[in-house]
Amino acid sequence: VALRFDGGLEDGRLLLLDQTRLPLEEVFLERRRAEEVVADLRRLAVRGAPLVGLAGAYALVLAARECLEGDTGSPRRYFEDLGTRAEEIASARPTAVNLRGAVTGCLRAAWTRKGGPVAVARGLLEAARELEAREVESSHAIARHATAWLGEKRRFLTHCNTGALAAPGLGTALAPIYLLHHRGAAVEVWVGETRPLLQGWRLTAYELARAEVPHRVLAEGAAAGLLRSGAVDAVLVGADRICRNGDFANKVGTYGLAVLAREHGVPLVVAAPTSTLDAATPAGDRIPIEERPDDGGTYLLATAGRPVGAYAPAFDWTPARLVTALVTEHGVVESPDEVRLAPWMADAGLQGGSGGGR
Amino acid sequence: VALRFDGGLEDGRLLLLDQTRLPLEEVFLERRRAEEVVADLRRLAVRGAPLVGLAGAYALVLAARECLEGDTGSPRRYFEDLGTRAEEIASARPTAVNLRGAVTGCLRAAWTRKGGPVAVARGLLEAARELEAREVESSHAIARHATAWLGEKRRFLTHCNTGALAAPGLGTALAPIYLLHHRGAAVEVWVGETRPLLQGWRLTAYELARAEVPHRVLAEGAAAGLLRSGAVDAVLVGADRICRNGDFANKVGTYGLAVLAREHGVPLVVAAPTSTLDAATPAGDRIPIEERPDDGGTYLLATAGRPVGAYAPAFDWTPARLVTALVTEHGVVESPDEVRLAPWMADAGLQGGSGGGR
Numbered sequence: 001v002a003l004r005f006d007g008g009l010e011d012g013r014l015l016l017l018d019q020t021r022l023p024l025e026e027v028f029l030e031r032r033r034a035e036e037v038v039a040d041l042r043r044l045a046v047r048g049a050p051l052v053g054l055a056g057a058y059a060l061v062l063a064a065r066e067c068l069e070g071d072t073g074s075p076r077r078y079f080e081d082l083g084t085r086a087e088e089i090a091s092a093r094p095t096a097v098n099l100r101g102a103v104t105g106c107l108r109a110a111w112t113r114k115g116g117p118v119a120v121a122r123g124l125l126e127a128a129r130e131l132e133a134r135e136v137e138s139s140h141a142i143a144r145h146a147t148a149w150l151g152e153k154r155r156f157l158t159h160c161n162t163g164a165l166a167a168p169g170l171g172t173a174l175a176p177i178y179l180l181h182h183r184g185a186a187v188e189v190w191v192g193e194t195r196p197l198l199q200g201w202r203l204t205a206y207e208l209a210r211a212e213v214p215h216r217v218l219a220e221g222a223a224a225g226l227l228r229s230g231a232v233d234a235v236l237v238g239a240d241r242i243c244r245n246g247d248f249a250n251k252v253g254t255y256g257l258a259v260l261a262r263e264h265g266v267p268l269v270v271a272a273p274t275s276t277l278d279a280a281t282p283a284g285d286r287i288p289i290e291e292r293p294d295d296g297g298t299y300l301l302a303t304a305g306r307p308v309g310a311y312a313p314a315f316d317w318t319p320a321r322l323v324t325a326l327v328t329e330h331g332v333v334e335s336p337d338e339v340r341l342a343p344w345m346a347d348a349g350l351q352g353g354s355g356g357g358r
Numbered sequence: 359v360a361l362r363f364d365g366g367l368e369d370g371r372l373l374l375l376d377q378t379r380l381p382l383e384e385v386f387l388e389r390r391r392a393e394e395v396v397a398d399l400r401r402l403a404v405r406g407a408p409l410v411g412l413a414g415a416y417a418l419v420l421a422a423r424e425c426l427e428g429d430t431g432s433p434r435r436y437f438e439d440l441g442t443r444a445e446e447i448a449s450a451r452p453t454a455v456n457l458r459g460a461v462t463g464c465l466r467a468a469w470t471r472k473g474g475p476v477a478v479a480r481g482l483l484e485a486a487r488e489l490e491a492r493e494v495e496s497s498h499a500i501a502r503h504a505t506a507w508l509g510e511k512r513r514f515l516t517h518c519n520t521g522a523l524a525a526p527g528l529g530t531a532l533a534p535i536y537l538l539h540h541r542g543a544a545v546e547v548w549v550g551e552t553r554p555l556l557q558g559w560r561l562t563a564y565e566l567a568r569a570e571v572p573h574r575v576l577a578e579g580a581a582a583g584l585l586r587s588g589a590v591d592a593v594l595v596g597a598d599r600i601c602r603n604g605d606f607a608n609k610v611g612t613y614g615l616a617v618l619a620r621e622h623g624v625p626l627v628v629a630a631p632t633s634t635l636d637a638a639t640p641a642g643d644r645i646p647i648e649e650r651p652d653d654g655g656t657y658l659l660a661t662a663g664r665p666v667g668a669y670a671p672a673f674d675w676t677p678a679r680l681v682t683a684l685v686t687e688h689g690v691v692e693s694p695d696e697v698r699l700a701p702w703m704a705d706a707g708l709q710g711g712s713g714g715g716r
Contacts, residue, residue, distance in 0.1 A: 190669065195553060195577035205666045218669040219553035220578040221611020225674040228613070253579025255586070256618055263617050308563045311548065311576040316583040 002165045003051055005058045005132075009065060009125050014058045018045045019165060023206035034063035034085060041092040041099070044197070048166020049240045049276055050135050053098030057106045057128035059089045064121035071117060078117045094288040095249050095315045096240035097278040102131055131275075132168055138273035138329035139169030146176035146236075146271055146327045147183075153233035154180070157190040157223065160251035161203035162238035162271070173236040173271040174207065176327075181213045189215040190232060192223060194251060196292070196312055220253050227264040234324075235261045239272040244345055246320025246336035247284030248272075252313050258322040267324035274328045279345040284317030360523045361409055363416045363490075367423060367483050372416045376403045377523060381564035392421035392443060399450040399457070402555070406524020407598045407634055408493050411456030415464045415486035417447045422479035429475060436475045452646045453607050453673045454598040455636040460489055489633075490526055496631035496687035497527025504534035504594075504629055504685045505541075511591035512538070515548040515581065518609035519561035520596035520629070531594040531629040532565065534685075539571045547573040548590060550581060552609060554650070554670055578611050585622040592682075593619045597630040602703055604678025604694035605642030606630075610671050616680040625682035632686045637703040642675030 002017040014031040020043065021027050029045065031037050037059035040046050046055045063085035067078055090103040109130075110123030156177060160166075163174035170178045180187045189208055194200035201217050208215040218226065226232060235257055239248040248270055261268045281287055292312040326336040333340050360375040372389040378401065379385050387403065389395050395417035398404050404413045421443035425436055448461040467488075468481030514535060518524075521532035528536045538545050547566055552558035559575050566573040576584065584590060593615055597606040606628055619626045639645055650670040684694040691698050 192579075193553065195551065195579055201666060209666075216667045216669045219610065221550075221553055221609075221614060222669060222671055222674070224614030224617060225610065225671060226669065251579075252577065252583065256579060256582030256614065259582060259618055259621050260614055263621075308559060308567075309574045311574045311580060311584065313580055313583060316580070 001168075002048075003046060003055060003058075003168070005061070005125075005128065009061065009122055012061065012065075012125070014055070014062065016040055016046050016055065017165070019047055019203060020045050022165075022202055031059075032062065034059045034066060034089060037062065038089055038092045041089075047199070048161060048171075049096040049098045049238065050138075050167035050172065050273055051165070052093055052096050053102035053275060054128070054132055054135060054168060056089050056092070056099045057102045057124075057131050060086055060103055060106055061121070061125045061128055063089065064117075064124050068117055068121055075116050079120075082120075093290065095290045096276075097281075098240070098275050101275055101278075106131065135167060135273060135275070136169035138275070139167055139171060139175050141329035142172060142271050142273065142327055143170050143175035143179040145329075145331050146269065147179050149269070149325055149327065149332045150176060150180075150234060154185060155188045155190070155231060155233045157192065157226065157232045157235045157257075157266075158204065159192040159200060159235075159237050159254055159257055160194045161199040161207070162236075163204060163207040165203050165207060166238065167273070172238040172273065173269070174204070175271065177213060177236070178211060181211065187213060189213055190226060191215050191217045192220050192253065192257070193217050194253060195220060196310075199251065220256070223257055224260050227260050227266050232266050234267045234269050236269050236271060239270050239276050240315060241281065241287055242270075242272060242277050242326070242341075243281045243283050243287065243320075244279050244341065245283050245338045246323060246326065246341055247287075247317055248276075248320075248323070249284065249287045249289070249315045249317045252316045255316040255318045258318045262322050268322055269325045269327060270323050271327045274330065274344055277328075277341070277345055284319060287315075287317050289316065290314040360406075361404060361413060361416075361526070363419070363483075363486065367419065367480055370419065370423075370483070372413070372420065374398055374404050374413065375523070377405055377561060378403050380523075380560055390420065392417045392424060392447060395420065396447055396450045399447075405557070406519060406529075407454040407456045407596065408496075408525035408530065408631055409523070410451055410454050411460035411633055412486070412490055412493060412526060414447050414450070414457045415460045415482075415489050418444055418461055418464055419479070419483045419486055421447065422475075422482050426475055426479055433474050437478075440478075451648065453648045454634075455639075456598075456633050459633055459636075464489065493525060493631060493633070494527040496633070497525055497529060497533050499687035500530060500629050500631065500685055501528050501533035501537040503687075503689050504627065505537050507627070507683055507685065507690045508534060508538075508592060512543060513546045513548070513589060513591045515550065515584065515590045515593045515615075515624075516562065517550040517558060517593075517595050517612055517615055518552045519557040519565070520594075521562060521565040523561050523565060524596065525631070530596040530631065531627070532562070533629065535571060535594070536569060539569065545571060547571055548584060549573050549575045550578050550611065550615070551575050552611060553578060554668075557609065578614070581615060582618050585618050585624050590624050592625045592627050594627050594629060597628050597634050598673060599639065599645055600628075600630060600635050600684070600699075601639045601641050601645065601678075602637050602699065603641050603696045604681060604684065604699055605645075605675055606678070606681070607642065607645045607647070607673045607675045610674045613674040613676045616676045620680050626680055627683045627685060628681050629685045632688060632702055635686075635699070635703055642677060645673075645675050647674065648672040
């Protein structure tokens with residue numbers, strides 16, 4: 001498990017597996033202060049859209065506790081402070097909508113409580129635990145819906161990391177792979193290494209090796225030839241934000257993979273919980289794309305005595321027309337568009353702006 | 359200069375810049391024996407199709423000298439030995455046709471000499487030097503033809519390394535960029551880092567920095583979004599082998615880039631000397647593709663205590679229909695196909711099987 005909140009409001013701590021150190025070291029970070037979690041989110045120690053949302057929800061609990069400790073006795077002042085802290089947490093990672101959605105959703109749920117600051121803080125912990133339980137359920141539901149849709153397909157190409165390190169439970173795009181493997185199917189996974197930060201190689205291969213799922217890692221540049229060769233039955237990816245029209249943001253490289261999948265007649269399946277839906281963003285070109293600093297921990301090697309300038313967007317967006325099927329915990333939408341997604345979007349919208357999930 | 363042959367037949371030595379150690383160290387290898395050069399070719403210390411061909415031509419000179427040293431007085435035995443050594447050299451790198459073409463072309467040129475083993479060995483040195491001079495001229499001619507075709511285009515995306523480290527002179531696909539820069543044009547180069555061996559990041563960025571050409575490195579996965587953004591006027595790549603129908607092999611990742619360039623209406627320009635033409639191979643799917651060993655110096659990092667299995671083809675092939683323009687030293691062929699390439703192919707065929715160039 002990549003994230004766990006131990007204890008109650010007074011003594012609770014958040015344990016985070018430091019994903020920047022995988023696969024070489026398995027180190028758990030123990031966090032008692034919200035600002036530590038914000039720093040962990042920014043430096044990608046915890047990543048994966050649903051997990052980022054959950055870390056934000058628990059960070060908000062820690063922030064609420066800190067606000068209680070510094071409480072001046074003025075509820076108004078307390079709620080102002082908490083609002084400021086919530087905004088700091090929500091803006092730690094701009095591309096994935098789950099973070100802001102989780103923070104907003106938990107605040108709305110807790111706000112309805114009677115009883116002032118302490119009751120709201122307890123309400124936030126309860127809301128975070130409910131979100132975690134929902135995301136675990138979503139992950140299993142995604143696995144069931146996706147495996148049903150995939151039928152006899154067994155050979156998958158995936159990108160970045162979308163397994164148990166990215167989301168509570170089985171993950172998102174890796175969830176059906178785990179379920180098929182668990183049922184004894186002979187799955188074969190091609191793992192895009194996912195430059196520049198190598199989440200595919202470092203995290204997905206690590207997860208799949210532990211679960212004993214057969215896999216091979218490849219450079220992104222090898223994907224086109226692999227797809228042409230007929231070795232892939234489906235491309236499976238997650239999403240960091242799904243717009244009202246079905247366009248979606250995901251790890252950089254996804255858009256190119258989507259074009260190549262279409263070119264070679266290989267279906268593209270996007271798996272994500274409805275907490276990733278964003279009714280407020282109409283289309284992909286409106287999604288804020290995080291750009292890593294030039295060095296990005298990646299292009300540090302000096303060339304001719306000076307560092308190499310880099311273009312390092314962390315995400316890209318893919319138009320809905322390239323999506324064969326979108327799988328959420330509620331089922332599958334083929335060829336998603338604004339009309340087909342409208343019922344789910346309305347639902348996500350009702351649950352807390354940018355979606356706290358059901 | 360990445361390669362230089364110093365001295366004559368008796369005392370000559372081949373100096374090779376070890377490209378595996380760039381950009382951190384500039385180390386020249388001094389080679390007096392052919393088998394050393396074969397090992398250098400295999401481990402990619404010398405790479406780039408035209409440079410590989412030239413290294414093969416000089417390795418053949420070293421082999422001829424070694425055969426003279428062990429000469430039993432039987433010319434027949436000598437020529438048998440030399441033939442065996444030539445085959446070893448020619449098969450060191452299977453994908454680039456330049457290597458076999460250069461070895462074959464030099465042998466044919468030297469074979470016509472009268473005078474037995476010593477005369478043939480001297481003829482091989484002369485043929486290698488002529489090949490070098492031709493390739494330098496080709497590089498400059500490619501630069502002129504390509505800049506004329508490119509017109510006002512100034513923003514280029516390139517892949518792998520195709521500059522002065524890959525070919526004598528200015529290189530192939532980088533040659534027009536150097537010429538434009540030299541003329542004072544404000545060129546802007548996007549450099550695909552080129553996984554798994556990072557030739558773009560390690561070699562192209564190193565070359566461009568030394569020449570003070572503005573450039574930025576990007577992961578292959580970022581290319582699709584970059585092309586969509588309109589920031590690229592043309593994709594410029596080299597080739598390791600161009601088939602009779604215009605399909606071409608190049609560093610893995612080129613095929614995907616070609617599909618993405620077409621998708622976004624960005625021209626794909628392939629620059630290569632005619633020594634890269636291969637009249638004997640009808641189409642791309644017949645080109646042997648080198649696959650690096652699983653670890654490839656790349657996927658050594660252990661996952662869960664064991665190495666990661668990798669799929670690591672070194673090249674891919676791109677269909678001619680995706681090529682906007684092919685530039686050789688003789689000029690530009692737009693939308694190359696078997697008919698349009700026929701005159702050049704006939705010529706390459708006459709010059710020594712798989713092309714020793716004109």
